[in-house]
Amino acid sequence: MRFSRTSKALGLAAIAALALTACGGGSTNSGSGGGNASAVITVDGSEPQNPLMPAGTNEVGGGKIIDLIFAGLVSYDSSGKKVNELADSITTTDAQNYTIKIKSGKKFTNGEAITAKSFVDAWNFGAAAKNAQLSSIFFEGIQGFDEANKEGSTVDTMSGLKVVDETTFTVALTQKESDWPLRLGYSAFMPLPSGAIKDPKTYGEKPVGDGPYKMDDSGWQHNVQIKLIPNPDYDGPRKAKNGGLVFKIYQNDDAAYQDLVSDNLDVLQTIPTSAIANFKKDLGDRTIEKPYAGNQTIAIPYYLPGWSGEAGKLRRQAISMAIDRPEITKVIFSNGRQPATDFTAPVLSGYDANLPGSENLKFDAAKAKQLWAQADAIQKWDPNQTFTIAYNADKGGHKAWVEAVTNQLKNNLGIKAEGKPYATFKEARNDATKGTLTGAIRAGWQADYPSLYNFLGPIYAKGAGSNDARYDNPAFDAMLNKGLGATSVDEGNKIFNQAQQILLQDLPAIPLWYQVAQGGWSTKVTNVDYGWDGVPLYYNITAK
Amino acid sequence: MASYILKRFLQLIPVFLGATFLVYYLVFSLPGDPIAALFGDKPVNPAVAAQLRTQYHLDQPFIVQYLLYLKGIFTLDLGQDFSGRPIAAVLGEVFPVTARLAIMALIFEAFFGILFGLLAGLRKGKFFDGTVLVASLIVIGIPIFVLGFLMQFVIGVQLKWAKPTVGAGAPIPDLILPALVLGLVSFAYVLRLTRTSVIENMNADYVRTATAKGLSRSRVVTVHILRNSLIPVVTFLGADLGSLMGGAIVTEGIFNVPGVGNRLYRAVLSGEGPTVVSIVTLLVLVYVIANLVVDLLYAWLDPRIRYDS
Numbered sequence: 001m002r003f004s005r006t007s008k009a010l011g012l013a014a015i016a017a018l019a020l021t022a023c024g025g026g027s028t029n030s031g032s033g034g035g036n037a038s039a040v041i042t043v044d045g046s047e048p049q050n051p052l053m054p055a056g057t058n059e060v061g062g063g064k065i066i067d068l069i070f071a072g073l074v075s076y077d078s079s080g081k082k083v084n085e086l087a088d089s090i091t092t093t094d095a096q097n098y099t100i101k102i103k104s105g106k107k108f109t110n111g112e113a114i115t116a117k118s119f120v121d122a123w124n125f126g127a128a129a130k131n132a133q134l135s136s137i138f139f140e141g142i143q144g145f146d147e148a149n150k151e152g153s154t155v156d157t158m159s160g161l162k163v164v165d166e167t168t169f170t171v172a173l174t175q176k177e178s179d180w181p182l183r184l185g186y187s188a189f190m191p192l193p194s195g196a197i198k199d200p201k202t203y204g205e206k207p208v209g210d211g212p213y214k215m216d217d218s219g220w221q222h223n224v225q226i227k228l229i230p231n232p233d234y235d236g237p238r239k240a241k242n243g244g245l246v247f248k249i250y251q252n253d254d255a256a257y258q259d260l261v262s263d264n265l266d267v268l269q270t271i272p273t274s275a276i277a278n279f280k281k282d283l284g285d286r287t288i289e290k291p292y293a294g295n296q297t298i299a300i301p302y303y304l305p306g307w308s309g310e311a312g313k314l315r316r317q318a319i320s321m322a323i324d325r326p327e328i329t330k331v332i333f334s335n336g337r338q339p340a341t342d343f344t345a346p347v348l349s350g351y352d353a354n355l356p357g358s359e360n361l362k363f364d365a366a367k368a369k370q371l372w373a374q375a376d377a378i379q380k381w382d383p384n385q386t387f388t389i390a391y392n393a394d395k396g397g398h399k400a401w402v403e404a405v406t407n408q409l410k411n412n413l414g415i416k417a418e419g420k421p422y423a424t425f426k427e428a429r430n431d432a433t434k435g436t437l438t439g440a441i442r443a444g445w446q447a448d449y450p451s452l453y454n455f456l457g458p459i460y461a462k463g464a465g466s467n468d469a470r471y472d473n474p475a476f477d478a479m480l481n482k483g484l485g486a487t488s489v490d491e492g493n494k495i496f497n498q499a500q501q502i503l504l505q506d507l508p509a510i511p512l513w514y515q516v517a518q519g520g521w522s523t524k525v526t527n528v529d530y531g532w533d534g535v536p537l538y539y540n541i542t543a544k
Numbered sequence: 545m546a547s548y549i550l551k552r553f554l555q556l557i558p559v560f561l562g563a564t565f566l567v568y569y570l571v572f573s574l575p576g577d578p579i580a581a582l583f584g585d586k587p588v589n590p591a592v593a594a595q596l597r598t599q600y601h602l603d604q605p606f607i608v609q610y611l612l613y614l615k616g617i618f619t620l621d622l623g624q625d626f627s628g629r630p631i632a633a634v635l636g637e638v639f640p641v642t643a644r645l646a647i648m649a650l651i652f653e654a655f656f657g658i659l660f661g662l663l664a665g666l667r668k669g670k671f672f673d674g675t676v677l678v679a680s681l682i683v684i685g686i687p688i689f690v691l692g693f694l695m696q697f698v699i700g701v702q703l704k705w706a707k708p709t710v711g712a713g714a715p716i717p718d719l720i721l722p723a724l725v726l727g728l729v730s731f732a733y734v735l736r737l738t739r740t741s742v743i744e745n746m747n748a749d750y751v752r753t754a755t756a757k758g759l760s761r762s763r764v765v766t767v768h769i770l771r772n773s774l775i776p777v778v779t780f781l782g783a784d785l786g787s788l789m790g791g792a793i794v795t796e797g798i799f800n801v802p803g804v805g806n807r808l809y810r811a812v813l814s815g816e817g818p819t820v821v822s823i824v825t826l827l828v829l830v831y832v833i834a835n836l837v838v839d840l841l842y843a844w845l846d847p848r849i850r851y852d853s
Contacts, residue, residue: 047810049582049626049814050582050626051627058583058586059584129595131592131595132596133592134582134583134589134592136589136591136592137589149592151594152591165571203620204628205629222629222634222637223637223802224712250709250710251796251800251809252797255708255799256800257800258697258700259697259708259709261701262700262708264707265706426581465587465658466587
């Protein structure tokens with residue numbers, strides 16, 4: 001039942017009409033993209049878990065929609081580079097006080113003008129604890145966040161935000177943060193029309209934004225689909241090149257894949273594990289494999305006996321060099337991962353594949369054995385002791401690669417090693433945050449915004465929320481702070497890479513590989529590319 | 545008769561209270577903190593978490609949460625799910641879809657099950673009977689998800705006779721394939737049940753009498769054999785409607801049907817007590833009412849059965 005009788009009839013009528021036009025007018029060639037630009041593209045989505053509020057959406061299903069129906073101060077191009085959308089300029093002299101000028105004359109799709117107040121109100125709304133927005137933590141650098149985000153607080157404004165005039169506002173941070181402008185493309189920082197704050201519940205069902213797309217009248221059919229149509233007034237860098245997007249909501253990727261191979265779905269963001277072996281055969285050249293801002297590491301806590309001090313450092317280097325990364329990415333992932341040469345990800349601006357010390361991430365069995373022996377000379381490793389790598393067994397398919405890594409450690413270092421499965425991700429995180437791990441743990445990181453610092457500060461700074469290894473190196477922390485105090489993002493990145501050189505020697509975690517997005521598309525569309533975050537650039541997709 | 549029905553409806557009250565209490569308690573006892581899970585992989589923001597806990601009464605002890613939920617039901621307010629939508633609206637979206645799917649499956653299994661069962665029973669020991677028996681055994685023996693993926697792949701992807709998944713609005717044509725898969729195993733049971741029952745009744749005295757009376761073969765088969773053979777089958781079908789609705793979760797997953805199973809699965813995973821309880825209670829009510837209808841059908845099928853109170 002691919003076509004109803006009516007649509008068939010309409011189709012025939014359309015073909016007849018086209019044929020007639022062709023006969024009458026000869027070859028007028030109305031531009032190659034003319035007919036295609038109106039075609040609606042069907043892509044896969046998942047049911048958003050929360051109302052569609054920018055600061056209340058922290059998962060992919062809703063995040064994809066928010067990113068398309070909103071435009072913030074900046075957005076990111078496919079290489080993760082920040083480009084201005086609504087921002088005219090974002091300036092600072094001290095990396096702590098920012099002056100933001102927005103372009104004038106911009107409007108929400110309901111006609112309301114976008115002013116400095118639209119941003120300040122939206123950010124205050126997102127930060128205030130009483131509004132219970134899940135991404136409120138993104139505003140934490142701003143002065144006054146702590147008061148607004150205290151448990152039971154009734155304060156609903158942050159003192160660090162001030163409206164200067166219609167198109168200007170200032171932001172005061174609690175400390176220097178040179179990479180702060182980078183995060184302004186994240187969904188939490190989008191502006192909101194006044195109606196959103198008055199009635200968030202109604203608004204979240206059918207949000208009014210200012211992005212390349214807007215909600216169609218049929219809008220969000222829960223558990224079924226979300227339809228977006230181009231916003232004709234949008235004139236930023238992400239202008240829609242198709243006639244709209246239908247996000248068909250899937251319960252699992254397997255069903256979506258069956259739809260993809262039978263041309264009922266145009267773009268599938270992530271090929272399901274069950275089809276990884278076959279998808280290139282099934283889809284031919286309609287596939288993409290592209291690294292995105294995520295990585296996989298093994299964190300080894302310093303509180304484990306034998307893993308601190310000089311011996312610990314040598315052992316970490318030995319472990320790192322005993323792992324043949326290219327072998328595993330080839331055999332286990334069919335090249336669906338890319339061997340890591342640093343702690344960040346290759347799609348970020350400022351990334352450097354050849355940092356001094358990156359040789360510590362290259363496979364060298366002889367050197368590894370020698371380093372391990374050196375460590376043994378300082379502090380003897382009990383040969384009956386087993387080195388474990390904890391992982392969560394509920395999703396992500398980590399078992400296969402953890403076993404491959406432990407086998408390589410056994411063979412190349414002659415120590416006992418095995419994987420330690422946790423039933424759920426939650427349980428594994430519980431032990432990691434409490435500091436009660438009995439071995440190493442796999443640690444993946446996916447960036448929220450394309451910044452080197454986002455891969456370093458939250459994970460390796462002393463006392464940071466995700467510092468599973470309990471790494472504490474004052475030299476490294478000082479370097480991070482110096483980078484945050486830099487006057488420009490590029491300047492900051494240079495310093496962050498110097499900080500990485502310290503990490504490459506210390507190896508609080510052992511970088512393994514970068515995540516690679518693997519997707520595919522139907523015979524009906526073309527121009528499919530992925531962004532820095534592994535999400536397709538939906539606005540660029542065109543029908544054939 | 546009326547008092548019998550009234551009595552049966554009164555029985556619904558303890559069933560309802562028992563089911564809601566039990567299910568609510570089970571969801572409450574699930575390990576893990578549902579609010580922390582909302583934050584996903586990100587660190588939990590304690591201020592926001594506290595606000596959400598208050599909003600969903602998760603800071604209250606179990607019995608208070610349960611009583612608040614009951615109070616909501618009596619004021620026709622089932623509460624909200626974690627995305628802030630009224631649960632009543634959610635039920636209104638998912639139940640019609642699954643009901644359509646389950647009823648289509650039921651019609652399929654009843655019609656073909658009884659037809660093939662009757663034919664097999666009448667031709668006991670012949671080639672047709674043997675073939676049908678073996679085929680039904682195979683169907684019963686294969687897990688439903690294998691059948692589902694197989695039919696999706698062959699009929700949907702390879703032959704393109706149907707869409708591999710269900711489209712927006714779950715239209716009837718899209719639901720044919722999933723309904724076939726959903727009803728397939730029960731179809732095999734109905735077939736076997738009908739066959740056995742028919743064989744039993746063929747040798748009954750009243751059938752011999754009817755034939756001796758000179759009634760036509762077709763009248764003997766439809767009125768005397770079939771009608772009397774249907775009692776166990778109808779019992780099975782009534783109970784099956786409930787399990788089809790609740791048990792559609794696997795089929796719904798394979799064919800991406802936006803129905804009860806999918807929503808229930810997500811609600812259990814995220815620990816949304818009120819959503820789970822509302823869905824399960826409604827399923828229990830469907831089950832109980834289907835059984836009541838079956839009991840009333842008995843009297844029509846076999847006039848000897850009377851409902852005395």
